Amino acid sequence: MSVTRGPRQSDFIDTWPTSSSTGVLYNPYAILAISSPPPMSFSSFSDIPPMPGYMCQLPPMSPFLPSDAVFPHTVRTTMNGINIAQKGPAVKEKKPIPDKSKTEVPCDRYLKRFQIWDPEDFEYVPYDLSVNESSPTPKEEDHVNYFYLDMRYKNERSEPEAWVTNFSKPSLAFLRITVGDDFFLKEPxxxxxxxxxxxxLMRxxxxxxxxxxxxxxxxTPEECLHIMKSVGLNRIEEEGSTPESDMIQQIKELVEHVEVLMTYLEDQFKPIxxxxxxxxxxxxxEFDLLQYFSEPGQEMVTTDRFDKPIAVIIEKTFYDYETCPEPARFFYVVGHGLSWNGSCYSRxxxxxxxxxxxxTREISSLPWTKLNPDIREQLKARGKLYTAHSGVHYKVYESKRVIVDRMAFDNQMGYTRDPDQPIPELEEERLHLLPSEVYGFNLISKEWTSFLVEELKEVIFDEHAWDHLVLDEDIKxxxxxxxxxxxxKNSSRKMINDVISGKGGGLISVLHGPPGTGKTLTAESVAExxxxxxxxxxxxxxSARPSMLEMNLRSTLSLATAWDAVLLIDEADVFLEQRSLHELExxxxxxxxxxxxxxxxGVLFLTTNRIKTFDEAFLSRFSIAIKYPELDVSGRRAIWKKxxxxxxxxxxxxxxxxxxxKPFNGRTIKNMVSICPAPLASVKLIIPGIKVRTAQALALSTDQSFGIEHILVVSRAQEKFLDEFSHLER
Structure with missing residues (x-):
């Protein structure tokens, strides 16, 4: 004999109807016919093995059942000695509900309930613990319950988990303000x-x-309201009572409710x-105890990327897993400090x-520790220094001049600054929460970066910078x-209003001439x-694209205005040369x-080297235009001497x-001579600090004192290069 099976229709056999006259079971998917089987007995068709004597025939998509088909709860068919019991449509039996006296224990103003997980209903249901273990029957007592304590079992052999549910309204309000998280659910x-x-924190x-x-x-009502808000209560006035008495009554009720919960929790927490x-x-x-060494609201000290101490207030702690680079469990601490964001102090x-x-692990080896009074005082002193650098400040950092400006750091395309806007003060008790770094712009490296506030120094301006400028005295x-x-400011505004209303009014100067004649030094001297x-x-x-030029130029002018800086646009030939009909871009x-x-x-300098003809529209907008001629002998003598x-x-x-x-320009002379340490050097205004140039480097390499012989060696090499270069140009 042979067997033909359908696509696992035996899974649906519990709902098949049967024909009382033929002994054939029907379902919407298949008809199972039994012929000449050996004497065997099965509890259901799903137990029938694939063996000779059984055949599955697939009917049409909409089969017609015999008129005598019935749908009994259980069908038992016997054919040739085969006893087959088959269930029809299942009728769900109603589960017995355990006696509450055996699943609930009234306690002092809270209810303890025993529950077990029901995989069929997918929920926790009352659990009669006395069925599996001997326990005294709890006494029925009449209590007002402030919360329920549910002892939940995964199965009859598992250890119970204690869950807190059904919180009273005062308790829930308190837990929402102190704990948060799941307590904002409707029924946490x-x-x-x-x-x-x-x-x-709760205590x-x-x-x-x-x-x-x-x-x-x-x-006072204000004091009552403050306490109510601190414990999560909202003010509700009741008829016939004053606001103060009503609020005090609500606070008393909350304290009573929460105290019951706290007593239970602290008792359970004692072993830990x-x-x-x-x-x-x-x-x-121990790893599982770390959460008790770092509690929300606690102040801790850790280190930043500079390995400097910073204080933060812990907001939350938690355990979690990471999968990269390899699966591992971690304990996390998240906290906040305070920093200047350009307009106020924020987290x-x-x-x-x-x-x-x-x-176990030593607590001192953790990446954070509790904040002690000594470190707090150190951080407080640094915090005072930090607040002194809020706003815009011109400083020296690692021998380079920098601008401290957090607003510009966050708005690098420029912004409008109100110089009269006051800097808000920070409470002294929060100064220790400020970080170790401030943000701004390095004027030398032209980088947006951060600076350690303790290493910022005041700028030492060169009082003699103007005297070092070799230029015609009338022009100077x-x-x-x-x-x-x-x-x-007053005379500046008066001059602006007298000349042009609503336009510029700043000092715009064009410095035109060959390299090394003093154009850059002029701008530097003016800044000093x-x-x-x-x-x-x-x-x-x-940028050389008009659309990008306008955006970048506006950004540059905006920053220069915000910093009250002297702006120098170097090699601005392309902007100043006369327009023509053939070069539209x-x-x-x-x-x-x-x-x-x-x-x-503001004060703006534009330098040019090779421009032939100025655009007439620009000529009318210059405050002053200066032509720098090639240095003559007297000019070079003055520069060498300085x-x-x-x-x-x-x-x-x-x-x-x-x-x-010798036909050297000013920049070449500067590069050939050594520059002395910063306190004596005028060129510190270009790049502050000790700068070693060619001749001094030569002296140092031979372990000799710097002298004229080193200058002559360098000058001969420079002359040879200039001669060969001029020959190539010809």
Whole structure:
């Protein structure tokens, strides 16, 4: 015999109908016919093995059942000795409900319930513990329950888990304000053990309400409302009672309810508290106890990326798993400190973690520890320094001049600053929460970065910078006069209003001439004279595309205005040269520069090297235009003399005259002579600090004192290069 089976229709055999006349079972998917089987007995068709004598025939999609088909609860068919019992449509039996006296234990103002997981109904159901173990029958007592304690079993052999549910309204309000998380659900249910790390904060909050109630003085409505909010209550006035009495009554009720919960939790926590106390006495901690060494609301100290200490307030702790680079369990601490965001002091967040370990570990080896009074005072002193650098400040950091400006750091395309906006004060008790770094711009490296606040220093301006500038005295007098006007805000505004209303009014100067003739030094000297930052930007940084040029130029001018800086745009030839009919793109660049620059209200220098003809529209917008000629013998003599004086090197008049005859520009002379340490050097305004140039490097390499012989060696090499280069150009 042979067997043909359908696609596992035996799974649905419990609902098949049967024909009383044929002994054939029907279902919507298949008809099972039994013929000539050996004598066997099965409890259901699903037990029938694939063997000769059984055949499965698939009917049409909509089979017609015989008119005598019936749907009994159980069908038993006997054919040729085969006894087959088959169930029809199942009728769900109603489960017995255990006696409440055996599944619930009334306690002192809370109810303890025993529950077990029902996989069929997918929920916890009442569990009669006395069925599986002998226990005294709880006494029925009439209590007002402030919460339910549910002892839940996964199965009859598992250990129970204690869950807290059905909180009273005052208890729930308190838990929402102190614990949060799942307590904002409509009907929260939490493990008892999950509340252990919050006990300290809960007790501290409740103690505030206790002290309030025990106080003998008469409380104002404002004081009552403050306490109510601190414990999570909302003010509800009842008819016939004053607001104060109503609020005090609500606080009393909450304290009574929460005290019952706290008493139970602290009793359950005692074994763990003993473990924590023992580990702490030896300075050690087990991994599962870390959550009790770092509680929410506690102040801790950790280190930042500079390995500097920072204080934070713990917000939450938790255990979690990470899968990369390998699966592991970690303990996390998340907290916050305070930092200046450009307009106010706001929170910044810190997260630290510890990988799971076996046994114990020294508490001091953790990436965080409790904040002690000594470190707190150190951080407080640093915090005062930090607040002194809120806003915009011109400083020196690692021998380089920098701008401290958090607002600009977050808005690097520029912003509008209100110089009269006051800096808010931070409470002294929160100063220790401030970080070790401030943010801003490095004027030398042109990088947006951070600076350690304890390493920032005041700028030492060069009082003689203007004297070092080798330039026609009439031109120097004119520039200085224009600059002096910008130092006085009142006279500056008066001058602007008298000339043009609503437009610019700043000092816009064009410095034109070959390299090394003093153009950059002029801008640097003006910045020193004004005691302002010098913000240098190359034309290549502004883009050669008109749309990008306008955006970048506006950004640059915005930052220069916010910092009250002297702005130097180097090699601005492409913006200033006369427009023509054949270079439309360059014409657009000139138009953009004209439109944007005329509204700048600060001090702006534009330097050019190779420009042939200035655009007429620009000529009318310059405050002053200066032509720097090639240095003559007297100019080179003056520059050589100044740099030798700065390098503390004595040179005879004859040697000085020989050097002055050589065709070097000012920058070449500067590079050939050594620069002395910062306190004596005027060129510190270019790059502050000790700068070693070619001749001094030569002296150091031969372990000799710097002298004229080293200058002559370098000058001969430089002359040879210039001669060969000029020959190549010809």
């Amino acid at each position: 249910e939490v493990l008892v053990t999950s509340l252990f790390p919050k006990l300290s 501290k909050t409740l103690a505030t309400a206790h002290s309030f109630l025990l106080s003998d003085k008469t409380h 508290a003993d473990r924590v106390a023992l580990a702490t006495s030896y300075g050690h901690a 910044y967040h810190v997260r630290r973690k510890v990988k799971e370990y076996k046994g 007098t004119l520039i200085k006069g224009l600059v002096e006007v910008t130092k006085n 004279l004004l005691r302002r930052p010098l913000y240098m930007v190359g034309s290549s940084e502004l 360059r014409n657009a660049l000139v138009s953009v520069a004209l439109r944007v620059l005329e509204y700048h209200r 740099f030798f004086t700065l390098a503390d090197c004595t040179v005879s008049a004859e040697d000085l005259e020989v050097l002055a005859m």
